[in-house]
Amino acid sequence: HLGRLSDALLGNALAAQRTGIVGGVIMSTVAVIGAQWGDEGKGKVVDYLAERARFVVRYQGGNNAGHTLVVNGEKTILHLVPSGILVDGVTNVVGDGTVIDPWVLLGELEGLEARGAMRAPESGQLVIGRRAAIVAPYHVALDKAREQRLGKGKIGTTGRGIGPAYEDVAARRAIRVADLLDRERLSTRLDRVLDEKNALLSWLQVETFEKEDLIERLMAVGARLAPWIDDAGKRVRQGIADGHDVVFEGAQGAMLDVLHGTYPYVTSSQTTTGGIASGAGTHPRQLDAVVGVVKAYTTRVGAGPFPTELHDHFGQSLREKGQEFGSTTGRPRRCGWLDISQLRYAHQLNGFTSLALTKLDVLTGLESIQICVGYLVDGERWDIMPTDSDLMDRAEPITIELAGWDEDVREASTFDELPENAKAYINRIQSELGVPVGLISVGPGRHETIRHQDLWATA
Numbered sequence: 299h300l301g302r303l304s305d306a307l308l309g310n311a312l313a314a315q316r317t318g319i320v321g322g323v324i325m326s327t328v329a330v331i332g333a334q335w336g337d338e339g340k341g342k343v344v345d346y347l348a349e350r351a352r353f354v355v356r357y358q359g360g361n362n363a364g365h366t367l368v369v370n371g372e373k374t375i376l377h378l379v380p381s382g383i384l385v386d387g388v389t390n391v392v393g394d395g396t397v398i399d400p401w402v403l404l405g406e407l408e409g410l411e412a413r414g415a416m417r418a419p420e421s422g423q424l425v426i427g428r429r430a431a432i433v434a435p436y437h438v439a440l441d442k443a444r445e446q447r448l449g450k451g452k453i454g455t456t457g458r459g460i461g462p463a464y465e466d467v468a469a470r471r472a473i474r475v476a477d478l479l480d481r482e483r484l485s486t487r488l489d490r491v492l493d494e495k496n497a498l499l500s501w502l503q504v505e506t507f508e509k510e511d512l513i514e515r516l517m518a519v520g521a522r523l524a525p526w527i528d529d530a531g532k533r534v535r536q537g538i539a540d541g542h543d544v545v546f547e548g549a550q551g552a553m554l555d556v557l558h559g560t561y562p563y564v565t566s567s568q569t570t571t572g573g574i575a576s577g578a579g580t581h582p583r584q585l586d587a588v589v590g591v592v593k594a595y596t597t598r599v600g601a602g603p604f605p606t607e608l609h610d611h612f613g614q615s616l617r618e619k620g621q622e623f624g625s626t627t628g629r630p631r632r633c634g635w636l637d638i639s640q641l642r643y644a645h646q647l648n649g650f651t652s653l654a655l656t657k658l659d660v661l662t663g664l665e666s667i668q669i670c671v672g673y674l675v676d677g678e679r680w681d682i683m684p685t686d687s688d689l690m691d692r693a694e695p696i697t698i699e700l701a702g703w704d705e706d707v708r709e710a711s712t713f714d715e716l717p718e719n720a721k722a723y724i725n726r727i728q729s730e731l732g733v734p735v736g737l738i739s740v741g742p743g744r745h746e747t748i749r750h751q752d753l754w755a756t757a
């Protein structure tokens with residue numbers, strides 16, 4: 299920011315605009331990234347940051363995500379609509395790197411409309427990217443049939459067709475949002491893809507799809523979404539050039555990244571900061587701050603390695619107290635202790651400038667709390683989680699024990715008001731990772747939030 303400021307002081311308007319100072323005001327972009335396996339509480343953090351932002355941008359994933367907001371006691375679960383939707387004046391962008399089930403998106407918008415939360419399309423409240431790929435009914439059918447076929451070896455996907463939809467993006471045969479606005483083009487696109495899908499679905503012994511019926515359904519839903527469909531990348535780039543504050547809303551978590559996560563037990567998109575520029579249509583140098591959202595313990599849905607998982611009553615009590623059931627599928631989440639070595643890896647992948655620690659209240663009442671600080675693999679110490687599955691199978695967590703607390707933390711509004719042992723827990727996380735904790739969430743409500751440091755601050 300100092301560099302940017304000196305540009306502005308030199309009076310170089312062009313340079314100033316290029317570097318993000320408009321009218322002497324420094325704009326910022328901030329990414330909100332899940333630091334674990336998803337379900338860290340990103341929605342609440344985005345909702346909080348949206349107070350200042352003009353844009354909230356989803357850049358990857360689809361309705362495998364479930365972001366929960368609690369405002370004035372009312373719960374809203376969003377799957378595709380960005381989490382800034384309840385904040386006045388925010389443009390919410392479903393970016394080109396997402397995959398969109400158009401019926402799910404429409405259902406979400408209708409739900410919001412019924413609650414009076416949607417403004418007229420001309421208000422700019424929502425932009426649906428023209429280039430985003432559609433999750434079609436055959437993707438959902440394929441996802442479910444493949445998982446069933448894998449039996450015990452299944453990934454444990456959300457069954458929303460996400461993987462098959464991303465496959466089609468890479469294979470250059472996706473139906474994209476803009477195709478829903480042009481019957482002829484949609485028909486041509488379906489010709490390229492449907493026979494193959496139906497052959498595969500028949501082989502998997504599940505329902506197949508009829509072209510004309512799909513065209514009718516896709517055109518109908520496209521017509522409903524049309525008022526919001528636009529060039530998402532251009533809108534975001536223009537927003538940045540105009541000096542607006544932007545939040546990039548991550549979905550899932552770092553350990554579910556298709557390249558760097560616990561492959562093959564991952565999702566099919568890039569969940570780390572690396573995916574932002576390509577998914578949103580911006581460039582990497584336009585990212586100023588990165589908030590890593592860390593749940594005060596660890597959860598994971600679906601199969602795959604989870605070294606600090608608790609199979610005993612501790613795990614059960616975390617699940618019940620934290621209401622750890624999937625907001626998309628309702629599946630019980632696997633629960634375990636916080637894993638610092640996993641978070642160190644997530645930090646290396648994302649470059650966190652601050653952390654948002656969520657669900658601290660769930661740990662209240664535990665006599666002691668364990669955290670994992672490394673692993674032993676074949677007698678060798680690893681400070682950073684190895685994600686290769688053969689190493690993970692043999693990784694034994696090294697844990698340390700910290701004292702718990704009994705005092706209610708939900709009423710605390712400053713860091714100092716927290717119990718000493720809770721402060722020690724937070725300080726330990728900060729010092730182990732070398733990243734400041736900027737926000738602490740002590741309950742689901744919007745107001746149950748301790749602001750400790752500025753999340754918009756750059757490193």
Ligand code: IMP
Pocket residue numbers: 335336337362363364453454455456457458459460461549550554563564565566599600601
């Ligand atoms: P998919 O994204 O539906 O293909 O699922 C792949 C893996 O990612 C499974 O283990 C899912 O449980 C997990 N997953 C996908 N989205 C989320 C999420 O938003 N939160 C937590 N886990 C997720």
